[in-house]
Amino acid sequence: MALTHEILKARQRKERDSHPEALALRVHRALSWLDRAEQCDDEDGRFVFLWIAFNAAYANELGEQRMLEDEKFSRYLTRLVDLDSEQQLYNLVWQRYSGAIRVLLDTPYIYQPFWDHRNGLAVGENWESRFVAAKRFANTALAGKDTASVLAVVFNRLYTLRNQLIHGGATWNSRMNRSQLRDANAILGELVPVIIGIMMDHAGLVWGEASYPPVS
Numbered sequence: 001m002a003l004t005h006e007i008l009k010a011r012q013r014k015e016r017d018s019h020p021e022a023l024a025l026r027v028h029r030a031l032s033w034l035d036r037a038e039q040c041d042d043e044d045g046r047f048v049f050l051w052i053a054f055n056a057a058y059a060n061e062l063g064e065q066r067m068l069e070d071e072k073f074s075r076y077l078t079r080l081v082d083l084d085s086e087q088q089l090y091n092l093v094w095q096r097y098s099g100a101i102r103v104l105l106d107t108p109y110i111y112q113p114f115w116d117h118r119n120g121l122a123v124g125e126n127w128e129s130r131f132v133a134a135k136r137f138a139n140t141a142l143a144g145k146d147t148a149s150v151l152a153v154v155f156n157r158l159y160t161l162r163n164q165l166i167h168g169g170a171t172w173n174s175r176m177n178r179s180q181l182r183d184a185n186a187i188l189g190e191l192v193p194v195i196i197g198i199m200m201d202h203a204g205l206v207w208g209e210a211s212y213p214p215v216s
Contacts, residue, residue: 009031012200015200048165083198111127114127
């Protein structure tokens, strides 16, 4: 049975008093946004709310500005995969969404160097060969069932999709990005609850301080 806000919230109510303050805040915030995402009836809004839920669980104040986003994704996701004793992330990647993941990785419109090249930026040079190399890396990871590496590449692509929406680079309900958003929402809709659950499973570990903690 897929994890939902309702299931995780019932668990959180039972366990939250034993959670460290920082983790309790992250889980509380992440669940609030997961709840909103599950209520959303449009793809754009659902993606934004799911991303905020992920970010509430993932982001912290430790070294936030000193590490590239893709490196942060990689470290965080590798840790989650290592802690996932029930192989939930593995099963989502290989049994549920391997086809959708391959489609996302084959789409240049959510590959940031493609847009850097279109905008005439030097960092966009040779984007085609880099895109091919990135797909080769992802396919190698897929062939080797390297869950953490596959997820890191997927979140790198989803981060570009996130930027397009959050920074006003897309029209609401546009036909141009429907397939990417549908696949992204299907994947995130199951990944985010699993991520929150794994963090709750390992509440005794250090997850870092939550971003923008409440000030009394």
